[in-house]
Amino acid sequence: MVVGSENRLLAALPREGRRRFVASCDHVELKLHDILAEAGEQIHHVYFPTAGFISLIVTLDNGAQLEVGIIGNEGMLGSALTLDVSVSPQLAIVQGVGTALRMSAPAFRRQCQQNAKLRERLARYVYVSMRQLAQMSACTRYHQVEARLARRLLMSRDCAGANELHLTHEFLASTLGVRRVGITQAARALQARGLIRYSRGDITITDGAGLEIRSCECYGRGNHMYAQGLDSLRTRSNSCMRPSARGPPT
Amino acid sequence: MVVGSENRLLAALPREGRRRFVASCDHVELKLHDILAEAGEQIHHVYFPTAGFISLIVTLDNGAQLEVGIIGNEGMLGSALTLDVSVSPQLAIVQGVGTALRMSAPAFRRQCQQNAKLRERLARYVYVSMRQLAQMSACTRYHQVEARLARRLLMSRDCAGANELHLTHEFLASTLGVRRVGITQAARALQARGLIRYSRGDITITDGAGLEIRSCECYGRGNHMYAQGLDSLRTRSNSCMRPSARGPPT
DNA sequence: CTCGCAATGTTCGCTGGCGCACTGACGGCT
DNA sequence: AGCCGTCAGTGCGCCAGCGAACATTGCGAG
Numbered sequence: 001m002v003v004g005s006e007n008r009l010l011a012a013l014p015r016e017g018r019r020r021f022v023a024s025c026d027h028v029e030l031k032l033h034d035i036l037a038e039a040g041e042q043i044h045h046v047y048f049p050t051a052g053f054i055s056l057i058v059t060l061d062n063g064a065q066l067e068v069g070i071i072g073n074e075g076m077l078g079s080a081l082t083l084d085v086s087v088s089p090q091l092a093i094v095q096g097v098g099t100a101l102r103m104s105a106p107a108f109r110r111q112c113q114q115n116a117k118l119r120e121r122l123a124r125y126v127y128v129s130m131r132q133l134a135q136m137s138a139c140t141r142y143h144q145v146e147a148r149l150a151r152r153l154l155m156s157r158d159c160a161g162a163n164e165l166h167l168t169h170e171f172l173a174s175t176l177g178v179r180r181v182g183i184t185q186a187a188r189a190l191q192a193r194g195l196i197r198y199s200r201g202d203i204t205i206t207d208g209a210g211l212e213i214r215s216c217e218c219y220g221r222g223n224h225m226y227a228q229g230l231d232s233l234r235t236r237s238n239s240c241m242r243p244s245a246r247g248p249p250t
Numbered sequence: 251m252v253v254g255s256e257n258r259l260l261a262a263l264p265r266e267g268r269r270r271f272v273a274s275c276d277h278v279e280l281k282l283h284d285i286l287a288e289a290g291e292q293i294h295h296v297y298f299p300t301a302g303f304i305s306l307i308v309t310l311d312n313g314a315q316l317e318v319g320i321i322g323n324e325g326m327l328g329s330a331l332t333l334d335v336s337v338s339p340q341l342a343i344v345q346g347v348g349t350a351l352r353m354s355a356p357a358f359r360r361q362c363q364q365n366a367k368l369r370e371r372l373a374r375y376v377y378v379s380m381r382q383l384a385q386m387s388a389c390t391r392y393h394q395v396e397a398r399l400a401r402r403l404l405m406s407r408d409c410a411g412a413n414e415l416h417l418t419h420e421f422l423a424s425t426l427g428v429r430r431v432g433i434t435q436a437a438r439a440l441q442a443r444g445l446i447r448y449s450r451g452d453i454t455i456t457d458g459a460g461l462e463i464r465s466c467e468c469y470g471r472g473n474h475m476y477a478q479g480l481d482s483l484r485t486r487s488n489s490c491m492r493p494s495a496r497g498p499p500t
Numbered sequence: 501c502t503c504g505c506a507a508t509g510t511t512c513g514c515t516g517g518c519g520c521a522c523t524g525a526c527g528g529c530t
Numbered sequence: 531a532g533c534c535g536t537c538a539g540t541g542c543g544c545c546a547g548c549g550a551a552c553a554t555t556g557c558g559a560g
C-alpha cells in the first residue's frame with residue numbers, strides 16, 4: 001500500500017488479523033465538516049482515518065467550543081466501544097478531508113471479541129488518548145497562542161502528510177479556542193520568522209524544524225506518547241518525556 | 251458498612267466478587283502529600299479511596315502544574331492497568347487525607363482476568379474519566395476562577411462527605427492553575443454571598459445549593475457522567491447533559 | 501512569652517487575549 | 531461588469547489574571 005494510505009493503528013496488527021478486519025470495513029471519504037458523531041449520541045460506526053483528520057470537540061452551555069483532540073491515521077474514532085460504551089463522548093467533525101476505513105459498531109464489537117491482538121492495540125490507544133487529553137488541558141491553560149498554533153500546524157501536517165494545509169484563521173481560532181485576530185497575529189509572527197507562508201486559507205510550512213522550536217513541548221510529548229503506544233508500554237519504565245518523530249511528511 | 255467508608259466503584263460489584271476482591275486488598279491510610287504514582291513511572295499499586303481524595307497532576311517543562319482530575323471514593327488510581335499499561339500517566343498526590351483499599355499491580359491484573367464484571371465496571375470508569383478530562387480542558391480554558399473554585403469546593407465536599415474542608419488558598423491556586431491572589435479574591439466573593447466561610451485553611455460550605463449556582467456547569471456534568479457510569483451506558487441513548495446528584499454530604 | 505512560620509490580605513503595574521467594528525483583497529458566479 | 535461571500539488586516543477600549551512585593555494574623559514550639 002502507498003505510504004499514508006494506511007491506518008497505523010491497524011498497520012501494527014498481524015497480517016492475517018488485519019486482512020480479516022479490513023475485509024469488514026467500507027472505504028469511505030471524509031468530507032469537510034461531516035459530523036461523524038455527536039456528544040451523548042449513539043455511536044453507529046467507527047472510523048480509522050487513512051488520510052485527513054477528525055476533530056473532537058467539547059461544547060459548553062454557552063456555546064463555546066474547544067477542540068480536545070484530533071484523530072488522524074494514527075488513531076480511530078469510536079474507541080469508546082472498546083470500553084463497552086456505545087455513547088460518543090464528544091462531537092466529532094471532519095476537519096481535514098481524506099479517507100477512512102469504516103465499520104459498523106456491532107461488527108466492530110464482534111471483531112474486538114474475536115481478536116485479542118486488536119483489543120490490546122486499542123487499549124493502548126485509549127491509554128494514549130487519555131494522556132493526550134490531560135496534556136492538552138495543561139497546554140490550553142498555560143501555553144500561548146503562537147506556540148499552540150505552531151503545535152497545531154505540525155499536528156495537521158503529520159495527519160495530512162504534506163506541508164501544504166488548508167486551514168483558515170477562523171477555523172484555527174475555533175479549534176484553539178481563541179479569537180480569529182489572535183490567530184492572525186500569531187500566524188504573522190510565524191510567517192515573519194519564515195516558518196510558514198499563508199494566504200486565504202492555504203498554509204504552507206516552510207520550515208518544519210523551526211516551527212517545532214516555536215511550538216510548545218506538547219507537540220514532542222504527543223509524538224512520544226504515540227511512539228510509546230506502538231511498542232511495549234507493558235514492561236518498560238520509560239522516562240517518557242523525550243520528543244521523537246511521529247512521522248514528518250514526505 | 252458505614253456510608254462513606256465504601257468505594258463506590260467496588261460497591262457496584264456483585265457481593266461475592268467484591269468479597270474476593272477486597273480480601274486481596276490492604277487497608278491503607280492516605281496521608282497528605284503522599285505521592286502514590288509518578289508520571290511515566292511504573293504503577294506498583296492501585297488504590298480505591300474510601301475517604302479522602304487523590305489529585306492527578308500534569309507537569310509542564312517550565313514546572314507549571316495543573317490538576318486534571320481528582321479521584322475520590324467514586325473512582326480508582328491506576329486504571330491504566332485495565333488497559334494493559336503499567337505506566338502511570340500522571341503524578342498522583344494525596345490531597346485529602348483519608349483511607350483506601352490498596353492492591354498490588356500483579357494481583358490487580360489477576361483479579362481483572364478472573365472477574366468479568368470487574369472489567370466491565372472499570373472500563374466504564376475509564377470512559378467516564380476520559381469524558382471528565384475533556385470537560386476539564388474546556389472548563390480550564392473558558393470558565394472563570396470563581397466558578398471553577400466553586401466547582402472544586404463542591405467536588406472536594408463530595409469526596410470528603412462533609413461540608414468542612416481543609417484546603418489552603420495556596421493549594422487551591424495550584425490545583426486550578428491560578429495565583430493564590432486569584433483564589434483569595436474568588437473566595438472572598440463566595441464568602442460575601444454567604445456560600446462559604448473560611449479561615450486559615452479551614453473552609454466550610456454553608457450553602458451548597460447556592461454554591462452550585464455559582465459554580466460552572468462542569469460540576470453538574472461531572473456528576474451526571476458518574477451517575478451514567480453506574481447504570482447502563484451500553485444500551486441507552488441519553489441526552490447526557492442534565493446535572494444530577496453525585497451524593498451530597500451527610 | 502516570644503519567636504517563627506504558615507496562612508491570608510492587599511496593592512500596583514503589566515499584558516495577553518477579548519469583543520467589536522470596520523476595511524481591504526481576492527475569487528467565483530451571474 | 532457587477533455582486534457577493536470568504537478571508538485576512540487593523541484599531542480601540544477593556545478586563546481577568548499575572549508577577550512581585552509587602553503587611554497582617556494566628557497558632558504552635560521552645
